[in-house]
Structures are given as C-alpha cells and as structure tokens.
Amino acid sequence: MKNLILALLFTFIPALFYAQVTAFDKFEDKTGVETVIVNKKMFQLMGSVRTDGKDKADYQQYLDLIKKLDYLKVYRTTNAKYSADMKATVATYLKSNPLEELMRINEGGRNIKIYVKSGKSASQVRELLMFMDGGKMETVVMSLTGNFDLSEISLLTDKMNLPGGNELNKASKKK
Amino acid sequence: MKRNLSLFTLLLVILTSCSSEPTLQKFYVEHGSSPGYMTVDIAPNFIGTEHMKLTRDQEEALKSLHKFNVLVYQTDSLDVTHKKYNVEKDKVKSLVKNEYEELMKMNDGKSGASISTKGEGEHIDEFVVFVHNEDNGFGVVRVLGDDMTPTNVLTIAGLLQESKLNMAQFKPLKDLMAKKK
Numbered sequence: 001m002k003n004l005i006l007a008l009l010f011t012f013i014p015a016l017f018y019a020q021v022t023a024f025d026k027f028e029d030k031t032g033v034e035t036v037i038v039n040k041k042m043f044q045l046m047g048s049v050r051t052d053g054k055d056k057a058d059y060q061q062y063l064d065l066i067k068k069l070d071y072l073k074v075y076r077t078t079n080a081k082y083s084a085d086m087k088a089t090v091a092t093y094l095k096s097n098p099l100e101e102l103m104r105i106n107e108g109g110r111n112i113k114i115y116v117k118s119g120k121s122a123s124q125v126r127e128l129l130m131f132m133d134g135g136k137m138e139t140v141v142m143s144l145t146g147n148f149d150l151s152e153i154s155l156l157t158d159k160m161n162l163p164g165g166n167e168l169n170k171a172s173k174k175k
Numbered sequence: 176m177k178r179n180l181s182l183f184t185l186l187l188v189i190l191t192s193c194s195s196e197p198t199l200q201k202f203y204v205e206h207g208s209s210p211g212y213m214t215v216d217i218a219p220n221f222i223g224t225e226h227m228k229l230t231r232d233q234e235e236a237l238k239s240l241h242k243f244n245v246l247v248y249q250t251d252s253l254d255v256t257h258k259k260y261n262v263e264k265d266k267v268k269s270l271v272k273n274e275y276e277e278l279m280k281m282n283d284g285k286s287g288a289s290i291s292t293k294g295e296g297e298h299i300d301e302f303v304v305f306v307h308n309e310d311n312g313f314g315v316v317r318v319l320g321d322d323m324t325p326t327n328v329l330t331i332a333g334l335l336q337e338s339k340l341n342m343a344q345f346k347p348l349k350d351l352m353a354k355k356k
Contacts, residue, residue, distance in 0.1 A: 028282060029282060029284065031283075031284030031285055032283075032284055033282075034281075034282070034283040034284075035280070035281065035283070036280075036281050037279060037280050037281075038278070038279040039276075039277055039278055039279060041277075041278055041292070042278035042279045042290075044297070045278065045292075045297055045299075045325045046325065048297045048325050048326075049325045049326050
C-alpha cells in the first residue's frame with residue numbers, strides 16, 4: 001500500500017512541475033491579446049549552444065544568464081476589456097503572491113510598475129513582474145521567472161527585445 | 176481492495192503506455208488525403224550544399240537532420256466562421272501538446288506559432304513547428320533527425336543562409352500560397 005502511494009506520488013510530481021498555471025494563462029488564445037511564451041526547455045537549449053569566434057566572451061555571459069531563466073510570459077493588448085481584466089488580475093495575483101514593489105514610473109500617461117520576488121540575497125530575483133497600464137494605449141503584463149541577478153536584467157533587455165526595456169534598465173541600476 | 180487498487184494502477188499504466196494513442200504521425204497518415212489537407216516530405220538535400228566546401232561541424236550538423244514532414248490545412252473559403260478550421264486546428268494542437276515538449280509560442284488570437292520538441296535534454300530527435308492563421312489555414316512541420324543539438328540547429332540555419340536553396344521541393348507549398356491569393 002505504501003508503495004502504491006509512493007508510486008502515485010511519483011506519477012503526479014512531474015505534473016506539479018509542468019503545470020505551472022499562472023493567473024495570466026487565461027489571456028492566452030484570446031483575440032485581441034498578443035502572447036509570447038518561452039519555456040524553460042527553450043532557455044536550456046539556447047543556453048547550451050556552443051559559441052566561438054570573436055564575440056565569445058560577450059555572448060557567453062548572455063548564455064549563462066539564459067540558463068537561469070524558467071519562464072517568460074508576455075501579454076499585450078489594446079482592448080479595453082482585457083486591459084481592465086489584466087489590471088484586476090495583477091491586483092489579485094499580488095494579493096496571493098506578495099511581491100516587492102521595485103519601482104513605479106509614470107511616463108507620458110503610462111503607468112509602469114515593476115515587482116520582484118527576491119531570492120536568498122537582495123539582488124537575487126526569482127520572479128519579476130512588470131505591469132504597464134497603457135490607459136488608452138497598449139497594456140502589457142510581463143512575467144519572468146528563474147533565478148537570476150537583478151543586475152543581469154540589462155543584458156537581457158539588450159539582447160532580447162523585451163517590452164519596457166528602458167524602465168527595466170533603470171530598475172537594474174538602482175539596486 | 177488492495178488487489179483492486181493495484182489492478183487499477185496496472186490498467187492505468189497499460190492504458191497510458193498503449194501505442195494506440197493518437198500521435199501526430201498517425202494524424203499525418205490519416206488526414207494527408209482528407210479534404211483541405213496536404214502533406215509534403217522534404218529531404219534535407221534541398222539545402223544545395225553540393226558546391227560548397229563544408230567544415231566538419233557543418234557536415235555533422237547536416238547528418239543529424241533526416242527529413243521534413245509537412246502537413247498543411249487550408250481554410251475553406253466557405254468556412255466564414257472558421258468553425259471547421261478551429262475543429263481541425265484544435266485536434267492538431269492537442270496532439271502536439273500531448274506528445275511534445277513546448278519550447279515557445281506566440282499568439283494573437285487570430286494567428287500564432289509554436290515550436291515544440293521531442294528528445295532528451297539537448298539531444299533532440301524531432302522539432303515540431305506549428306503555424307496557424309484563421310484566414311489561410313495552418314501548417315505543421317516535423318523536422319526529424321537524430322541528436323539535433325542546438326549548436327547543430329544554428330549551424331544548419333547558417334548553412335541555409337549561405338547556400339543556394341533548391342526550392343523545387345517547396346513547389347507544392349508555394350503553389351498553395353499562390354492559390355490562396
């Protein structure tokens with residue numbers, strides 16, 4: 001009987017890891033919402049590319065960082081209904097998962113908030129959540145999970161075209 | 176009770192490991208000649224490398240690539256509500272989801288794309304690229320190979336850029352696009 005329980009446990013453990021259902025998954029497959037999702041396996045594969053040539057050192061730093069990432073999820077919309085829904089979802093998400101507010105920016109009618117969940121040390125980030133309330137413009141929710149250093153964010157924004165790159169750059173320099 | 180439970184688990188194991196499960200491969204075979212569907216096999220020699228001097232890395236990368244299997248579904252012009260399209264698309268989508276590990280996806284509700292793989296760690300045996308657009312239809316490309324590492328994939332991508340592509344094998348696909356317009 002004990003074995004059975006163990007066996008069942010082992011069959012379901014992977015499901016726990018893979019089924020990383022987040023509050024924002026409901027925005028997928030909605031007309032009017034643009035989503036980009038990159039999974040851990042992709043980061044691992046990208047990170048394991050062998051590089052040589054002149055820009056090796058530069059690239060290697062980037063690859064090392066990539067290996068530390070788990071998920072990247074970006075949702076964008078200009079639809080007023082979904083914008084409101086995103087705002088509400090972020091609020092509820094923050095209630096159930098207390099994240100620290102890293103910074104808040106008000107720029108040209110756009111309200112940008114960046115939240116982080118710190119790891120062992122203060123600059124260690126497990127989760128980064130960015131919410132750009134576009135008002136009448138585009139609303140963006142970006143969630144990046146992994147185990148990386150805040151100072152490495154600027155590397156990411158340089159190489160990958162992340163939304164709110166400038167703001168994130170400011171955020172990473174602040175700490 | 177205990178016996179029943181263990182029988183049940185055994186059954187569960189058999190059922191989940193049973194080969195009668197629908198796979199993408201079977202879907203290709205079963206739907207290849209169905210209305211709206213088309214399949215094309217493409218050999219890697221479409222990358223015209225005969226006249227090129229290949230480095231050892233490049234040769235190895237090419238060897239890891241076996242073939243491309245393409246399945247295309249065209250949206251019926253009478254299917255204004257995209258009902259049929261969605262039924263077919265969801266079939267393929269769930270097959271890909273169950274059988275492969277998803278790397279990344281993009282979606283804007285009307286159209287989207289995803290890349291998934293099968294294989295252990297960085298030794299990939301199969302890539303599946305799934306592209307869909309409700310106005311045109313969808314396409315699935317299975318890239319079959321043996322131990323396609325990310326480095327090999329990048330090398331091949333580089334080769335594709337330098338080489339003269341032999342586009343003849345893509346002709347059916349091109350025709351399809353042209354017909355659509």
